[in-house]
Amino acid sequence: MSLSRSWTEFVADLADHVPGGVAGLAALVLLLAGLALIALYWRPRRRHRPEPVDPPATDEPAEAATDDEDDAVPELPPAQLASLADRYAAAGRYAEAVRERLRAMVRELVERGVLRHRPEWTVTELAAAAGAAAPGLAGTMTEAADVFSRIWYARRPATAADDARMRTLAAAVAERAGATR
Template sequence: MNVSRGWTEFVADLADHVPGGVAGLAALVLLLAGIALLALYWRPRRRRHPEPVDPPAAVEPPEPAADDDAVPELPPAQLASLADRYAAAGRYAEAVRERLRAMVRELVERGVLAHRPEWTVTELAAAAGRAAPQLAGTMTEAAEVFSRIWYARRTATAADDARMRTLATAVSERAGAAR
């Protein structure tokens, strides 16, 4: 028996058990294909980031800057406090961003860096390393943590925030030695 004849007999046998014969079988196949396509289309989508949680009443983000990448004109301690509140609310990506902003603001205030909003986070880390070599590794690692979360869209965790806390403390200590 060749394949073509076997297929024909198989379809004919199926059509014998479906109301409407071959036409009914064709309609059934189309209906099942449509259901499968709808199921694929409407299936729940995986999200890389959890749904944002409204911050507790105590978290009042600074006035929105014209550019989300800009470092607000706030003291480093205020940015670090905002990061702590974001972390307490489970908003680790925002906490990491605010900790990096606090590091940058501290380096600007201590005269280690000039504030340049057009810099990428990598350029910022390189400039800090050139200005104060003892900051090179710390700022590079902080830039990598930030980049994995904000550019590679990896979900931020409490461990990321804890690492940024450690790096921020190191920057604070080493920036004082850079003066």
């Protein structure tokens, strides 16, 4: 028996048990496909949370205070976060370096009173809030958020160029944040 004949007989047998015959079966299949698409579209979207990583081994125990488990900006000065980012970059861990540079930018803005940090903010909300508080920072923070998101959420491999761009953006934030005081 050929495959097409087997398929035809299967559909005919199935249609015998559905009100409306073949037309009813077609309507049922379309209805189920539509419900599946709606379920996929409306399912809760879970944000990717980066896996916690340990900072590179150093002789400085103060860096152990960096806790990545809750994605919060650590209560460390921006310079210390930038130093940690430098060590990550030197070790070739560019994704972590990008993350620490963004944290340093946020801490800079918080310490200068430009922004009140809220740990529940997404990186996009953070960039928008910084831009609203200091319009000169809008483009810079949006670009920093984009670099971070491409690496941590879209899972694009981080490169030395990403770290270099974040260094430039962090310097611009420090300069502009000082001017908004």
